[in-house]
Amino acid sequence: MVRIPRFSPSFSPIELRAALRASLHPDDNQDVSRFEASFAAYIGVRHAIMVGSARMGAYLVLKGWGLEPGDEVLLPALTYFSIPAVMNALGVKPVFVDVDRDTYLMDPKDLEEKYGPRCKAVIPTHLYGFPCALDPILKFAWEKGLKVLEDCAQATGARYHGKRVGSFGDAAYYTFGLTKNITTLKGGMITTDDDELAESIRREIAHDSPIGFREVVKEIATGAAMMVATHPIIYPLTLHPAIALSSKLTGKDVVHQAFEEDAVIYDAEPPWFHSCRPRGPQGAVGLVQLERIDELNGRRAAHGHFLMEHLRHVSSLRIPSFVDGAEPIYMSFPIQVDDPVDIGRALLRRGVDTSRGYMRDCSSSPLFSGRSRGVCPRAQEVERTILHIPVHPNLSRRALEHIVESLRRALLETR
Numbered sequence: 001m002v003r004i005p006r007f008s009p010s011f012s013p014i015e016l017r018a019a020l021r022a023s024l025h026p027d028d029n030q031d032v033s034r035f036e037a038s039f040a041a042y043i044g045v046r047h048a049i050m051v052g053s054a055r056m057g058a059y060l061v062l063k064g065w066g067l068e069p070g071d072e073v074l075l076p077a078l079t080y081f082s083i084p085a086v087m088n089a090l091g092v093k094p095v096f097v098d099v100d101r102d103t104y105l106m107d108p109k110d111l112e113e114k115y116g117p118r119c120k121a122v123i124p125t126h127l128y129g130f131p132c133a134l135d136p137i138l139k140f141a142w143e144k145g146l147k148v149l150e151d152c153a154q155a156t157g158a159r160y161h162g163k164r165v166g167s168f169g170d171a172a173y174y175t176f177g178l179t180k181n182i183t184t185l186k187g188g189m190i191t192t193d194d195d196e197l198a199e200s201i202r203r204e205i206a207h208d209s210p211i212g213f214r215e216v217v218k219e220i221a222t223g224a225a226m227m228v229a230t231h232p233i234i235y236p237l238t239l240h241p242a243i244a245l246s247s248k249l250t251g252k253d254v255v256h257q258a259f260e261e262d263a264v265i266y267d268a269e270p271p272w273f274h275s276c277r278p279r280g281p282q283g284a285v286g287l288v289q290l291e292r293i294d295e296l297n298g299r300r301a302a303h304g305h306f307l308m309e310h311l312r313h314v315s316s317l318r319i320p321s322f323v324d325g326a327e328p329i330y331m332s333f334p335i336q337v338d339d340p341v342d343i344g345r346a347l348l349r350r351g352v353d354t355s356r357g358y359m360r361d362c363s364s365s366p367l368f369s370g371r372s373r374g375v376c377p378r379a380q381e382v383e384r385t386i387l388h389i390p391v392h393p394n395l396s397r398r399a400l401e402h403i404v405e406s407l408r409r410a411l412l413e414t415r
Contacts, residue, residue: 022284031283052276057173077376098376126155129331299393304330346410
């Protein structure tokens with residue numbers, strides 16, 4: 001039987017070699033500077049500043065804009081908890097905007113409905129590698145005098161009307177974890193054309209301590225382990241049987257649990273923000289990844305187009321759609337079904353590992369109870385029905401065909 005992992009890291013022997021070579025001189029940050037310059041050129045902006053994480057990037061931008069307690073930021077309800085959670089450290093209130101059921105992205109009409117006089121910024125999120133409808137969002141933001149902070153955490157390299165996302169708003173942030181389409185083992189990036197904002201952020205982090213070298217070594221080892229564990233020869237013999245056995249005995253998703261973090265509200269600026277300045281090995285890996293990203297994204301897109309074409313007419317299944325002008329990179333391939341847990345288990349029995357993902361409807365989350373206004377019914381429904389099927393660059397044609405056939409059979413079986 002074909003056995004297919006839910007993801008496969010972009011970290012390869014090429015990146016491993018670059019990381020090990022740079023580890024001989026871990027305090028040499030020239031590769032970080034080179035990566036920042038190359039990344040800025042790739043996105044098409046003047047400044048790129050490497051930081052410890054996406055949430056740190058969002059925090060630093062909002063702080064650099066001078067947002068104050070009581071100010072509000074509009075963002076999609078379907079998002080990762082950490083972005084609205086870290087706003088609380090500034091005293092800023094998240095205002096959740098409902099999403100379109102088919103694109104998973106911020107609904108421009110609901111954006112207008114949720115706007116209020118205390119709103120100072122909007123965060124359009126290019127979720128799952130799908131560019132959102134920036135034209136109406138930017139038009140509304142400019143009319144209201146709102147700052148625009150693009151969330152590109154899952155969309156590095158995606159384009160909207162021919163331009164890369166992250167080059168439209170006043171600033172953008174990215175993340176480079178091991179499961180993303182571009183990795184630096186750990187860390188993130190801020191991009192902007194605003195010279196004053198870039199300078200203020202650089203001053204803010206100038207005296208921060210670097211991430212511990214042991215942590216860098218740990219991330220290199222983790223990347224190497226993930227690379228081996230998801231290899232087409234190794235995965236069917238080791239990791240997949242373990243995942244299947246755990247699902248059968250406990251009903252739990254052990255991979256999801258391994259990457260899940262506790263959802264918390266940040267009541268103050270996290271101390272670790274000042275001890276995670278990126279090191280040379282991360283920059284070295286990033287430089288190699290930038291050379292490969294368009295090739296890897298091209299494979300993702302080809303696989304996504306294959307799945308779209310072959311699942312388009314499958315009943316009991318909702319596939320994504322895209323806004324006009326979007327060139328998605330398919331960081332993920334989300335579908336919507338009435339019984340995603342049962343469908344996921346049926347697919348796992350056929351060798352296809354899937355995930356419910358980590359994005360939640362934050363408008364109905366107890367974490368933000370009393371901290372936001374209004375619920376978002378479409379985001380609630382997406383959270384209830386979503387299931388992610390594999391679309392990563394290392395899939396073969398045979399694997400893609402197996403995914404399609406397995407999904408069709410799983411839908412018939414569970415029906």
